Amino acid sequence: MVVCLCNQITDHQLKESIKNGVTTVRGLRQELGIGQNCGCCAATAKKYIDEYCQHDCKNCKFK
Numbered sequence: 001m002v003v004c005l006c007n008q009i010t011d012h013q014l015k016e017s018i019k020n021g022v023t024t025v026r027g028l029r030q031e032l033g034i035g036q037n038c039g040c041c042a043a044t045a046k047k048y049i050d051e052y053c054q055h056d057c058k059n060c061k062f063k
């Protein structure tokens with residue numbers, strides 16, 4: 001499924017990046033380009049991080 005229409009980024013790409021250690025929307029933007037145009041996909045990207053991030057950081061600001 002395409003999450004970012006502007007840049008044609010799929011949910012699979014998001015999950016792979018998060019699985020490989022990206023933990024922020026900024027990181028996804030830098031790695032994939034998500035949210036660089038209209039920004040409509042940023043909230044969805046955040047939800048994917050909340051759901052798929054494997055890190056269990058004690059002081060995580062993102063959960």
Ligand code: FES
Nearest residue numbers: 004006037039041
């Ligand atoms: S939908 Fe992702 S930047 Fe527009």
